[in-house]
Amino acid sequence: EIVLTQSPGTLSLSPGQSATLSCRASQSISSSYLAWYQQNPGQAPRLLIYGAFRRATGIPDRFSGSGSGTDFTLTISRLEPEDFVVYYCQQYHTSPWTFGQGTKVEIK
């Protein structure tokens, strides 16, 4: 199966700063099949980005995705208080579909 490794595990930043989250795949995947999710405590994951860089409906433009092949990045510019939660990448390239272990963005 394709293993997704996210780094760092925890990112400590201040509101207004930018966050850069990495997702590395164990083998090359089509960017069409790489998604990012945001998860608030006690809630289900919420789709943020699909196709590596396409924002889902209603997602603010401070969230952006990039990358290809095995290396993908989620960038959050101008961090808002509600952005300090956990983020997951997920691949839909090869079954079984897999998720990264998550990156927690916490307030410094």
Add this chain to the structure above:
Amino acid sequence: QVHLQESGPGLVKPSGTLSLTCAVSGGSISSTNWWSWVRQSPGKGLEWIGEIYHSGSTSYNPSLKSRVTLSVDKSKNQLSLKLSSVTAADTAVYYCARDESSGYYSYFDYWGQGILVTVSS
């Protein structure tokens, strides 16, 4: 707006069978979408369990395939998950989710709120 709602027992005994349903509203389970189950435990993060199409076609995660059965009830617009021979390692929050994979992209676009299932005697 599609809404998914999981339901079922929150406590299952070891060696027993975990049974959950997912009611779908605001959309038809007979659409062109596949429907997945995903679980989340502290030890293993998010884990895809398997998916089902309204025709009954299924795809399972090999790690769970021998113990999982997915089904659909089109008359009730709902999905079902059965996981047999459970152990404490199956304690997790279980989610149902809609697969959006009808076009050039694929992702999970709608999720249920999740249900915590604890395996304990």
